[in-house]
Amino acid sequence: MPRDTHRAMRHPDGGWQVKRDGADRASHRTETQAEAIGIGREISRNHGTEFQIHGRNGRIRQSDSHGKDPYPPKG
Numbered sequence: 001m002p003r004d005t006h007r008a009m010r011h012p013d014g015g016w017q018v019k020r021d022g023a024d025r026a027s028h029r030t031e032t033q034a035e036a037i038g039i040g041r042e043i044s045r046n047h048g049t050e051f052q053i054h055g056r057n058g059r060i061r062q063s064d065s066h067g068k069d070p071y072p073p074k075g
Contacts, residue, residue, distance in 0.1 A: 006044045008036040009054040018043060 016036035017026035044051035
C-alpha cells in the first residue's frame, strides 16, 4: 500500500513548494528550500504522513516518517 506523502521540492516556476502526492496544486510556495522544509515538516506531522525533501537536482535527499510506519525499528 503506498504511503501518504508530503514533499518539499522545486516549483516549476521558481522557488520551492510543499505538495502532497496526488494533489494538483502546491499547498505552499516559498522563496527558499528552508522555508518549504519548515512548513512541510509541520504539515506532515499534523497529518501523520511521510515527508520527503528533494534536492535541487530533484532527487530525494531525506525522508522522515511522521505516520504509522509499517516497518518500525525494533526497540
